[in-house]
Amino acid sequence: MKVLLYTGSLNLVSKSGIGQAIRHQKKALELLNIPHTYNHKEDFDIVHINTIFPNSIIMSWWAKQKGKKVIYYAHSTMEDFRNSFIGSNLIAPIFKKWITFCYNRGDILITPTEYAKQILQSYKLNPPIFSLSNGIDMSFFTRTSQARNRFRKKYHLTDQEKVIISVGHFMERKGILDFIELAKQLPEYQFYWFGYTNSKLVPAKIKRAMKQDIPNLHFPGFVDRHEIKDAYCGSDLFLFLTNEETEGIVLLEALAARIPILVRDIPIYTKWLKHGDTVYKGKCLSDFKQWIPDMLMGKVDDLTENGYRLAQKKDIKEIGKQLIQFYRT
Incomplete structure (x- = not known):
């Protein structure tokens, strides 16, 4: 065969x-x-x-x-x-x-x-x-301190700075508008959106939102899988605000890399991802704004090992x- x-x-x-x-x-x-x-x-x-x-x-x-x-x-x-x-x-x-x-x-x-x-x-x-x-290639996305250090060094981040990342195309469906708004409302944290979309395909309102002067918001563009692994390992929270998915490979990667995860509470994740067990969930901007500080400051349980075991399957x-x-x- x-x-x-x-x-x-x-x-x-x-x-x-x-x-x-x-x-x-x-x-x-x-x-x-x-x-x-x-x-x-x-x-x-x-x-x-x-x-x-x-x-x-x-x-x-x-x-x-x-x-x-x-x-x-x-x-x-x-x-x-x-x-x-x-x-x-x-x-x-x-x-x-x-x-x-x-x-x-x-x-x-x-x-x-x-x-x-x-x-x-x-x-x-x-x-x-x-x-x-x-x-998901579990062996590739193993979390290491070396990967974390590479990410922090490349983006000139101190070890004390809290970093939130997301990965995806520049699409409204992916939740980029909420991501940008959260960066604006939470200036004490650094926000990085990794990904690329041809500008000819990006709607005007997305372009306008991305052009805002928000000092803690960064768009590094598309990076290869080695650099995205470093980003998972070097950041403190994976924020996945997508409104619709058939699965979400980047979410599997984040689970494998043992990074705390906050997702939008949408139907596809109702049975698979349990709130407070493998990830935390929110429905709207105010929910995300509430959960982010609690997760970054360690005020809620660390679910990363549970998420890792889920990814292993x-x-x-x-x-x-x-x-x-x-x-x-």
């Missing part, structure tokens, strides 16, 4: 969670010694498709013509497309029709969570749908074992 990891237009998603998911799939196949390739000209039995571009549709058609099986990874829904790029709300219904067309090209669909699976089932798709986490070694069952299916 040989697997083709289709990487057409990977450059367009390499800085996103989808790009990270593809890298996780490769690592899982390596750990399980399953033959795999990026070259569609080689022989293969199963193709993984993670993107929804026209060339992905062509690949799924070509593979089926050759008698190959197609696993389509459903990373996107109409719900998490809204409030993302310029015009996303307007074209969201069209986007739903397009991803429905794409996903129907698969023999099976894999989506990261049961929450995402329920959404996709409402689309009346033809292939069977399975939920399987994107996974999604280690890519375990995900790979489940993936083999889908191959057999």
Whole structure:
């Protein structure tokens, strides 16, 4: 059995969670010694498709013509497309029709969570749908003092300064407006948002908010996985204010790095993340403003070990074992 990891237009998603998911799939196949390739000209039995571009549709058609099986990874829904790029709300219904067309090209669909699976089932798709986490490379995101020191040194931070980070595109859906507002209201803490989005796709109100003169707010841009690991290890709080997700790979990374986490209380995290057990949750700006000082000052329980154990269940070694069952299916 040989697997083709289709990487057409990977450059367009390499800085996103989808790009990270593809890298996780490769690592899982390596750990399980399953033959795999990026070259569609080689022989293969199963193709993984993670993107929804026209060339992905062509690949799924070509593979089926050759008698190959197609696993389509459903990373996107109409719900998490809204409030993302310029015009996303307007074209969201069209986007739903397009991803429905794409996903129907698969023999099976894999989506990261049961929450995402329920959404996709409402689309009346033809292939069977399975939920399987994107996974996390636990060994890579191990917390170290060296990583913390590198982060603090690079950004000229003293060991006493409290640092809050988030990771994601410059999208309203990701909670960037609340993140900026919290930085404004809590000047005693340093706020760093890691990530990049082409300015042509960023809505005007996001650009205006980002251009405000807020001395403790920083946008370092996109950094590689080694630097983002340093950021997790070197900061004091991971603030994930997303309004909609199919999973959230950066959240898994933060759990693996044993950093205190404050998330927005949204449906996807209702069953998986327990408030006061693995993370803390808030619904609105006033909630976040209340929780942040308490967490940074140690006035609430440290939940990082519980969160770490939760992330272990999604280690890519375990995900790979489940993936083999889908191959057999």
